[in-house]
Amino acid sequence: xxxxxxxxxxxxxxxxxxxxxxxxxxxxxxxxxxxxxxxxxxxxxxxxxxxxxxxxxxxxxxxxxxxxxxxxxxxxxxxxxxxxxxxxxxxxxxxxxxxxxxxxxxxxxxxxxxxxxxxxxxxxxxxxxxxxxxxxxxxxxxxxxxxxxxxxxxxxxxxxxxxxxxxxxxxxxxxxxxxxxxxxxxxxxxxxxxxxxxxxxxxxxxxxxxxxxxxxxxxxxxxxxxxxxxxxxxxxxxxxxxxxxxxxxxxxxxxxxxxxxxxxxxxxxxxxxxxxxxxxxxxxxxxxxxxxxxxxxxxxxxxxxxxxxxxxxxxxxxxxxxxxxxxxxxxxxxxxxxxxxxxxxxxxxxxxxxxxxxxxxxxxxxx
Numbered sequence: 341x342x343x344x345x346x347x348x349x350x351x352x353x354x355x356x357x358x359x360x361x362x363x364x365x366x367x368x369x370x371x372x373x374x375x376x377x378x379x380x381x382x383x384x385x386x387x388x389x390x391x392x393x394x395x396x397x398x399x400x401x402x403x404x405x406x407x408x409x410x411x412x413x414x415x416x417x418x419x420x421x422x423x424x425x426x427x428x429x430x431x432x433x434x435x436x437x438x439x440x441x442x443x444x445x446x447x448x449x450x451x452x453x454x455x456x457x458x459x460x461x462x463x464x465x466x467x468x469x470x471x472x473x474x475x476x477x478x479x480x481x482x483x484x485x486x487x488x489x490x491x492x493x494x495x496x497x498x499x500x501x502x503x504x505x506x507x508x509x510x511x512x513x514x515x516x517x518x519x520x521x522x523x524x525x526x527x528x529x530x531x532x533x534x535x536x537x538x539x540x541x542x543x544x545x546x547x548x549x550x551x552x553x554x555x556x557x558x559x560x561x562x563x564x565x566x567x568x569x570x571x572x573x574x575x576x577x578x579x580x581x582x583x584x585x586x587x588x589x590x591x592x593x594x595x596x597x598x599x600x601x602x603x604x605x606x607x608x609x610x611x612x613x614x615x616x617x618x619x620x621x622x623x624x625x626x627x628x629x630x631x632x633x634x635x636x637x638x639x640x641x642x643x644x645x646x647x648x649x650x651x652x653x654x655x656x657x658x659x660x661x662x663x664x665x666x667x668x669x670x671x672x673x674x675x676x677x678x679x680x681x682x683x684x685x686x687x688x689x690x691x692x693x694x695x696x697x698x699x700x701x702x703x704x705x706x707x
Contacts, residue, residue, distance in 0.1 A: 370515035390644030418678035
């Protein structure tokens with residue numbers, strides 16, 4: 341595995357999966373000198389196509405998920421470099437996040453999350469601070485006056501998921517890689533691929549190709565609202581709210597807002613049609629949080645399946661001498677893409693230990 345020939349540039353790599361994880365890894369491999377071919381099934385089954393693109397390292401800090409917080413923080417620090425590599429600052433949809441609570445009970449919940457993050461990430465004291473309802477309205481005037489309190493997370497923004505996919509595809513091709521249309525179902529056996537090495541980054545489809553990987557689906561609805569001539573502007577920050585025990589977020593886009601997101605175990609994995617209850621809850625919560633959204637148009641209601649691992653950590657590991665897998669990112673696929681690319685490249689270069697910078701430990705990724 342430490343064969344210098346494996347680390348040498350010029351080796352060929354097949355990347356099975358054309359989502360954000362697969363494309364980010366493909367770009368890193370092409371930049372390192374590998375000859376890369378991406379097998380892409382199109383956006384229909386792609387989790388990143390139905391996403392808000394939040395880069396929520398602090399916002400994803402939940403008690404019991406210490407390792408995921410550490411991993412998310414490490415990856416969030418890599419995002420400026422990836423955006424610079426793509427050469428398109430407009431990939432960033434927002435640079436800060438505003439967490440708001442509608443009641444004292446909701447505020448208590450957010451306070452518990454903040455304490456958890458502060459206890460495990462000392463530098464978060466500079467990035468996450470409490471704000472009262474007056475400051476919330478000053479920061480985002482369209483938020484309802486009935487908001488209780490919240491937190492401002494500086495530097496915790498979001499990307500435009502579909503612009504990101506477009507720019508990644510462009511960058512991958514410009515780096516000399518090839519993208520071909522081919523579904524996971526069309527790949528009878530990884531041994532049939534002609535490349536020297538294979539990265540399986542096909543989301544839930546990865547389990548069809550790598551039997552050792554255990555994944556389950558989490559379904560979630562996301563709405564896209566389009567601004568009209570009579571609408572107030574979208575917020576300038578990501579607005580993540582806790583409303584009467586339920587979570588909702590508003591993420592700005594150039595033409596409107598992405599509203600999300602529900603998450604639940606699906607009855608089946610055969611339909612990506614959004615469920616009425618999920619859409620109803622999102623619309624009700626979004627318009628309670630920002631009443632002026634009633635003048636926006638409902639441009640799209642979509643649902644997708646997120647690939648989740650049993651312990652909630654991404655599965656990034658070598659399967660055998662030829663095959664590496666990167667999947668199971670759950671709700672955090674976009675956020676974790678830069679770290680995943682670094683970890684995959686380390687594995688391809690023969691390094692089994694996690695990427696040493698950012699203070700990662702063996703608990704920070706499922707091996």
